[in-house]
Amino acid sequence: MGRRTAGWRTWARRGRPSAHARVAAAGMVLSLCTAAILTGPSAWAADTPNSYAFAADARSVTGATRTTDAERLQPGATYRSSLPADGKIYYRLTLDAASTAYVSATAVPGPGTSVSATDGIRVSIQDANSRFCSRDTASIGAGRSPRPITALGVREASPGGALCQGSGTYFVVVERVRRADSPADAWDLELAPVSEPPAQQGGATSAPEGWNSASPEPPTGEPESRPGGAGFDTATSIGQGVWNSDIRPGQTLFYEVPVDWGRQLYATAELGSSSSGDGFVPSALAMSLYNPVRGYVDDAGVAYDGSQRSAALQPLPPVEYRNRHAVSDKVSGMRFAGSYYLVVHLAERMADEFGDGPFGLTLRVRVEGAAQSGPGYAGQSEPQDVFEVTAQEREAAEEGGTAAAGSGTAARGGGEASMKVIAAGGIGAGTVLLVVLGAWTVMGRRRAGA
Template sequence: MRVKRRCGKGGRIGRMVAPAVVTALCAVATLPGGASADEATGAGAGGATGGGSGGAYAFADGIKPITGAATTSDAPRLDAGAVYRDAITGGAKRIYRLDLDAKTNAYVSAVAVPEADSTVDRSDSLKVSLQDRNGFNCSANDARFGSADFARPVAAYAHRTMNRDSSFCQDAGPYYVVVERDSKATSSPEAWDLEIRHELEPKLKTEGPTAAPEEWASASPPAPAGGPRERAGGTSFFDATGLTEGEWTDRIEPGRSRFYRVPVNWGQQLFASADLGSSSGNGFVGSALAVTLFNPVQGVVSSSDSVSYDGKQKSAALEPLPPVKYENRFDSGSKFVNTRFAGWYYLRVSLNPEVGEEFGRKPYGLTLRINVEGTPAAAPAYDGQAGIFAVTEADQEAAANGQSGPEAAKSGTMRLVAAAGIGAGSVLVLGLVAWTLLARRSAARAASATGAGAGAGTGAAAATETGPTRYGPPAAW
């Protein structure tokens, strides 16, 4: 449906339907990226096909190019809600600037994407720090390849958390994001692409508890009921496939990563495991399967990369996590700090390329088991919009339908089109009814005038000329 040239108050649609309908139709005349609705229907998001093409990492749609500086004096600014693309070589440092107020929590993440066939060392790392004007680290985290020393996307994040009991990193002003890459001499020298995000979380209207819960259910629940269902994973955080509680099957190739996302609300706990299916042949691969859970701002929550593979089925289960609570951020344990908010939690599953060398280059069976335990609790009283730190009905629907972020956005847009279509149809029907009534009344007046003219001579002719019957819609349509 192409409506771009007919939109606006002076266009045909603008003259035929109500303003609200015009707004809805014109809003989808072009979808993100400049494509019209029919063009976008067959277009992949972010340059890659969603739903698990098995190809290269799909960077976020609308990503902005940026070049980090070597010093804070030259650091380019990151805007909240935006996604940026940069690159970093071994031993290099990239610095960016944030301008923060004195009331908002701030988060910055960096996803490093090495070439799939590049060489990495288990100690190679990506480090993200957020520093104040005096060089003090508000927080810092790094991501390493660990025992599963093969190339795959890794991510780390840093944050500025407002805390009434702290005297550091609480002032308004400039802050600096420092992204560092540490690589061994034996690692591939090629630059790693970077995907950088900056998000803000509003403060609370009223301060609440500052202690994480001491008791919570730590026993893994039974396997989800309902049997396995197929769902292909995405290639990145951007096109990660939505999952709900259940057992899900997929296929994964050696050297590739699959991304999934699960909505986890306040007060809920997420349990996740991944099984690698059996295969014929003899061989052995240590650290064959790497499974990592990330929070809504790409911070590592839990990981497992020590699963070895000898051709028999193997399972990797993430450690039990505490319920998602706002006060978790005030604890010192990483699994508490990183389950500090509701939203989409991301699961990345990567298969060691050595599996292909030992057992054949082919897709291998992958089974995910997801449990989301607990009744959703009330959200904290944010002094503003929660943004990505919430789970909406639309999020739940997207997870149930297996949609990625771009697919869910497109689906929501098309629902708007459908609603607008219904509204437009109603307006047109009412218009046609009005048109018919006007035509009938005009015809009646004409017939009356004709009858009067039989006894009035030229008066009938004058009446007929001044009141003709309309055989089309009113001119104002």
């Protein structure tokens, strides 16, 4: 940075640069900006511990303190908001009678925030008569490390249901769960509403009674490097295989795994040994699994004493539409095909005991079973194709890119998400280049006038 500043001062003293110098420097700036476009915002964000990459196209929305002022959330869009330390905030949904609605809320404490194990968020959906359609709570957990946490609100459309049926206005209610001595600071919030159309045929009305619950051997072989993303919208796609990344204390990495109807997902996270420190961290590494609407499915974690450790998810059932009738999260969560998210967090306390790292992370992912046809939806989901595995997602999982997928408005198919990144980066690159050339022009004119 010092060298760059000195260079600017030299040009200013000498007057307007030559045409050759201007072209060469402009090329350098354009190359840097192009590299930023190709790298993408997710790669930058993932390298910064304690950061969360909100969806690039997230709309700003303010949570209301009363229902009459609640702003409307549109399924298929992603929103950015703020969650106060105390009190409930409200958002509005307009739903039809046939579709099931999901609204995930991801709360992001500020870096270095002091949190307790029970600090968290509560999300519910209520009808116009204050009757609860669903309630869900997510907490920081035993690691007591500030990290993104996600809870899900659901309005399940069911012909035989007694509550929350029919079209009309519904409300998403979000509130902090906070100990009295926890800091009274606001947390950032990302909201991702999704609409699921009804199945063409009703099918079974109960969960499967049995499925293969044996744990297969984790994949072996040479690992491939796959740095994780820093948010749901920028999650790095991976498929079956062995994947390596670096992770730092306080950092959360996001991966997405395409899982088709009828297939089973298995995942193991391994934290490599450390050559420094001799302490002990009780809840050092946490790996959580979320489904395509960011609903919690299962988690696993390990303590750490400097030696290598591993944590594996419990065996999960094959993806089936009728899993939704189960009581257990790890069964009911596997209710549709699409991108499932592996979210890995390394506790901040690791830095105190073993240094700033980075630490080696290995993910072993297996996807078994033959792909089957889905239930056949009588309509289109919002966002589109969120409940299926697209050819683009399969390709991204093989090549290790950021798939144009997810519960946000990043498009599936057609490369729309890639175009959004290029457009955003292109605007930034063009702006920088214009500023640079403009500055040179002004300095040259001033020099000429003098």
